[in-house]
Amino acid sequence: FVCGTIATQLCVAKRRHSAEDIIATVLAVEPLKFVYRGRIAVFAQPLLGDDRIVVVAEQRPDASDSRCHTWACHVLQAIESIHQLSVYCLALVPANPLPRGPHGSVETVTVRDLYSAGRLRPCRVLMCPQAAVADQLQLLIDDANNPTSDIDNNSDDSKSVESIEPSVSDRSSTSSSSAGPTLPCLTLTDALRWRASREPDTRLLSVCTDASSASDTDGDSSADTVDIVASCSVGEPLTAQGLLKRADRVASLIRTGLQLTAQQQALVSPIVAVAAAPGPDLLAGLFGAMLAGCVPAVMRPPAPAPSSLSAFARLVRAADCVGVVASQPVAKLLKAKSSQPNLRPPLPPLLELDKAKKVAEKAAASDSGDPNSKLASQTDPESAAYLDLCGAGSPQDDSLQTPGSSAPIGVRVTHRAAMAACQCLQTRCDLQLGRDLPACVDLYSGGMAFIVACLASVACGHHTLLMPAGALSLEPSASGAAGFLQMLAQRSVRDALCGYELLDRCCARLQPESVKQKHSLANLRSLIVLGTDRPRAELLAKFGRLLVPLGLSPTALRCSFGCRVNPCLTLPATDVDADSAAIYADARALRQDRLVPVDSDSPNAVALLQAGQPAPDARISLATPSVRGGDVGEILVRSRGNVEPLTAATAAAGLSARTGYLGVIRQVDSGPAPALFVIGAVADCLTGLSGCCSAGGGTSLRYYPADLEATVVRCHPAIVDCAVFACDSLLAVVMELSCRESDALDAVPQATTALLRDHQLVASVLIVCDPGAIPANGRGEKLRSVLRDRFLSDRLDPVYVAYNL
DSSP states (O other): OOOOOOEEEEEEETEEHHHHHHHHHHTTSSSOOOOOEEEEEEEEEEEEEEEEEEEEEEOOOOHHHHHHHHHHHHHHHHHHHHHHOOEEEEEEOOSSOOOTTTTTTBBBBHHHHHHHTTOOOOOEEOOOHHHHHHHHHGGGGEEEEEEEOSSSSOOOOOOEEEEEEEHHHHHHHHHHHHHHSOOOOSSHHHHHHHHHHHOTTOEEEEEEEGGGGGOOOOSSGGGGOOOEEEEEEEEOOEEEHHHHHHHHHHHHHHHOOOOOOOHHHHHHOEEEEEOTTTTTHHHHHHHHHHHHTOEEEEEEESSSSSSHHHHHHHHHHHEEEEEEEHHHHHHHHOOOOOGGGGGOOOOEEEEGGGHHHHHHHHHHHHHHHOGOOOOOOOOOOOOOEEEETTOOTTTOTTTTTSSSSOOOOOOEEEHHHHHHHHHHHHHTOOOOOTTTEEEEEGGGHHHHHHHIIIIIEEEEEEEEEEEEGGGGGGGGSSSSHHHHHHHHHHHOSEEEEEEEEHHHHHHOHHHOSOOOOSSOOOTTOOEEEESSOOOOHHHHHHHHHGGGGGGTTTTTTTOOOOOSEEEETTEOOOOOOOTTEEEEEEEHHHHTTTOOOOOOTTTTEEEEEEEEETTTHHHHHHHESSSTOOEEEEEEEEOOTSSSOHHHHHHHHOOOOOEEEEEEEOOSSSOSEEEEEEETTTTTTTESOOSBBBTTTTTTEEOOOOHHHHHHHOOOOEEEEEEEEEETTTTEEEEEEEEEEGGGHHHHHHHHHHHHHHHOOOEEEEEEOOOOOOBTTTTTTTTTHHHHHHOOOOOOOOSSEEEEE
């Protein structure tokens, strides 16, 4: 009795099944002629230590969606009842696309290869991972990579398990820097007055733009260029005396234009929005508001689009601003009749920076002495210097749809915290008077990027060469990014700062052969990447390989870390080797808050890059995130650089502020002190997920969205971006695909299999969207909560939604 060929035998759960028998069962399901000419392919896919059954069939051309779904459900039930098998994937393709042999039979091997490569082009997919991997629910992590924790499981949540103390050299450098002539003041306004009186001709800021678009810019930043460096033009520098003169005029404009009522005068520091392009106008509005006794809130200028205007109006209302100081192009847009229907709620009084000179002369001539128009500048270092919006107000952010219903957004950064961040930057980069410091950052994202672009030059006295990172995404090519790199080579600078926007643009647009080799980056000691989350190891490695022809040192590319509590929590050290800057941890142990070092080529290795050394006088410690203890804990910081006002009680108690980020502290081989490695934000972690295949279920595991999203992006070449979120203990995956809608379903089985293979996690809902559907704030951080709300309220407009339930 011949049972069949060996090639058609499938071994699932140590039992043999014939693919011919499964095909016969599928053909016997009503309606009998649903499968077009009986063309079916059944094969096995290795997954989680066993084979999973995949069924691919051609459907009739006249089959409807409801008929296909009913037939697929009947097929799953028939195979499970007759063969005691759970089908992992059932894919339906149109008529005639499956490859056939000389005798007309379907070539199963070719179909399996197309399915594995993501080129099957199905029209309907039904995944059943929950039932197919039921035998793996008790999968245990390898004992060799899962050591028991040596921390008491009953430890308190606030118990510090590791800490980094400031070194003696940091303390000495702090005291010497604070006693020197560069930082003798306690507030930013005092520093500006001191520098304008002692060093009036000191260059503070020059805005760099693409040479091809230099004539299209507006304002003082578009003045006649005085220096052309490759494809990058450097504008007229802004001096300390010029900045103070313009800031005094803006302060008079604010005092005269904002007729504050008695209730508004009772406020300690009213908030004033500043909307201008990066350049002298922005700095004049920023320091002018400080001199007028107000708290400036720098906002991204709106675009003519209705969504951008509406988002700007909501942000002004959410920040509780009493006035808007805008440059001439922005004020013209806000006053336009066509913009008024989109500015809801209405804006507070609008003040134009171009009228500051006329108002200042009129106020000086009248000298009315009205007490309601005189506001003293803040001289207390514990007073608020500015309002950091932390990248809020993006047109894609729906969290401000109902203005006034929530508390004011943003973080009030004190003068003490801002001066401490500037001092830390001066110590790490050895900034001196007149030294050039190129920076390609987005100042509207807040944090350390805003301090570097607007405040550091006033406090330290160096010359900031600012390339606005927001303009890089508007260029059809990477000419601006290439011009910034060539500027670094021609000026032979020692240190430079940038954001991930520059790295993304260079890696996406520049090719290795397009990088000119006539300039060299060998003199660049450090290129510091400012970040607010876990360093992106893959992007940094790709960017480093791209700049190898320019002679960039492997140790030059470094990372920093800042958060809402402390914008300059860590900055990279200059004495760290490339080998010790990264560690590789086991991803399976990391989910249980344990750090297990593995080799870089391990299949479960996750690269963690060193976030740098803490700022001088800062003490960083860890707190256990759960009662079970572990190596991973929430990062706590005690420093004078914290944004909260430092009172006598808090200083005496020595309390540490919670950053909201998880990390580990580990001693590196060549470092003199333990190093900090940031893993992710506590609010973004996914816990309590159902359908987990690891030991203990999903309630005891902590998944990091960055790891899951990186796995999904790698599984299929058409996936350009991804975001994950939890919805009622179910994992939802949103994928942006750059392909035709008819080819979008290839990513569904690929993403489901990749998450099961690498993370032992079932993706319950997979959502296929067009590029740009994932919202992000001004910092480029994904707004996963906004994405979840859009999906639940049916406002996402997806291409396809697959429910793997």
